[in-house]
Amino acid sequence: MKLAPLVSALGIAQIISWGSLFYAIGVLGAPMRAELGVSELFLFSVFTGALLVSGTFATLAGRLIDQRGGRFVLSLGSVLSIVAMLLLATAPNAAVMVAGWLVAGAAMAFCLYDPAFATLSRHAGERYRRSVTALTLFGGFASTVFWPLSLLLLEAWGWRMTFAIYAGIHAFVCFPIHRLFVPRHLALPHEAHGETAEPSPALGDPRLPWLTWSFAAATFVFGVVAVHLISLLTSAGLTAAQAVTISMLVGPMQVAGRIIELGISGRVRAVTVGVVAFLLMLVSLVALISVEGFGIAAIVFVTAYGWGNGVLTIVKGTAPAELFGRQGFGALLGHISRAGLYAKAVAPASFSGLLALGLTRNAALAAMVTVSIAGLGSFLMALRKRP
Template sequence: MAIVGSSVRLTMLLGVTQTLAWASSYYLPAILATPMAAELGMKRHWVFAAFSLSLLITAACGPWVGQRIDRFGGRKMLSLSSLTLAAGLVLLGLAQGATGLVLGWAIMGAGMAMGLYDAAFATLTRVFGRDARRAITGVTLMAGFASTLGWPMTAWLNDVFGWREACLIWAAVQLLVCLPLHRCLPNEEERQAVSSAPPEDAEAGESATARRWTMAGLAYVFAAGWFVSTAMAAHLPGLLQETGISLATAVAAAALVGPAQVGARFAEFALMRQAHPLVAARVATCLHPLGAALLVALGMPAAGFAILHGAGNGLLTIAAGTLPLTLFGARGYGARQGWLIAPARVAQALSPWLFGMMLSAWGAGALWLTSGLLLAALATLMMIRTRSAAVRP
């Protein structure tokens, strides 16, 4: 099958493995932190501290992972991610104390660096070059259901078998489902040639310094977006309760974030694919601040805020993969993506703790912090010129 003709096949394949990878790693603590802490005799926040360590390891490993995918393609790296995540899950399932817990999450951090969105995006770019945008969007569209699948499945496994068995079953999923699918990825030779020609903006006189500032600006945008996304994932029901609604209503409203993410990604896939990714990124950074203003100042229902936040988060996830590709081209995409997303991983690691303190001190007023971060991101995106998009394939 020709490489271009395999776009749908690869999108489906990586959509499945990304959904399972996110479900069996990033989304585990929300369900398993409490039973883990109870059985291991520690405070729940120490489980999240170990998870934060894993995100810092993910950030540190990201550039190296991207470089390897740039050189050799994604089949070996993504296959290794399945093995590494499985090993980490087994260690978590066998942990008898803090040492085993930390070691398990540390290995999980390396596995997440090798196997989550950044590695998948770099793999698609390695195969399709600049034509990877549609496939990237398709993968995020499918994997948007990771929490929808992962949280109920993990909760059911924990209720029926226990948290240790839940970890071991997810490890088996990595070995029996994800690993064989990753071995079906294209060989190193199966790729679209990636030109070393510079972007037209460079030919038009834009300096290397200006391009570095664009990189720094994007790094801030993604760090702000990931900080807000993780803060909301950790605290959204409690935050919504600060507006005076019941826990049941807050949980029901928070459950709309996932469908809103998927809906926004579908809209981008169907309606905005011909537009510059800057358009989607700018819209994405507006939606959370808009929702916060309507919620706090005008008393909009909590469900409305959850939908606006989820839609913005869904669009920004796509932009994180497609915007650097459009601005800088496909050559060196993996390594560049690793450096761009590294600050976002650090922000993710710190976000639950920092926003939790702000929420305790300010209540729903903490939304002005997250809104301010994203409005600054919008201002940064407004300073990026769309003509930088004219990258030759």
């Protein structure tokens, strides 16, 4: 089948889904909490809960893709997104707002990268890795599009109407994309006939826990830096304007890393790219510790951080297929991503906790270096041949 229409359509849906479910809170959160009378801590604790819900449903979403296909699961994600956006748009009090974000967390499990990757794995054949990279190129623009869009809509019509508009976009763009462009469920050659797909042999492989925890460690570190980026830079001597400038370069660096990965995907194994991604994460942290004002260390940091983060997203979808095959791949990706989503949920507060305990900025970052080294070690353990 022709993959370009499928990847392009899923890419548009990914921009919308990431932009509305994950990034919009950065712009719409302040006016929402001001009107509903809740604190910033309360709002982002609820969002942390949404990420935990996403992790909880990740394995179920993957298993459903194996059994019923991506069309059903991604469409369900669109329906949940519509419900979540409408709950947020009409929330009369904090309780309904909490319900809206928790439904949004469930929607994330059914319509973001992992279910999209698992869907592509059933239709892309040998072109799977390149299709994953191409899809992430679209997703990389979600914040670039939805932060200014959310601000524009907020200033024009307010946060409630913005969420209502996003509900409409999910209803009239994402849902039709998932119903019309995603092919019907396709059983893979190794799967038996019938409704029940064969489970992945990786679930009994001793290398799987190492791979799972390596990705969780990386997600934890990248999650810490993403949330605390501005304060980490300003505390190292950059002005607020300089820190914002550096942070704005992260997205383009992610896209640049993914373009490079696309160019070498036919010659370099995904697991090799994974090792490079972990090394880039380490380089970025060391550079961040070394930053003293706006200089070469800050440039090295944003380049290594952007490239490493951008490429690791691809590795999460391609390395498991390379190591374990694509039998029961949806459930496998869900199993792996669950730990990562939990890590992403607790990462920002964990780093804040280290600072609250009295650790200096650099000491707390040194702790992140330790987590990164552990993640790299776990990833290398996962690359061993199965005993």
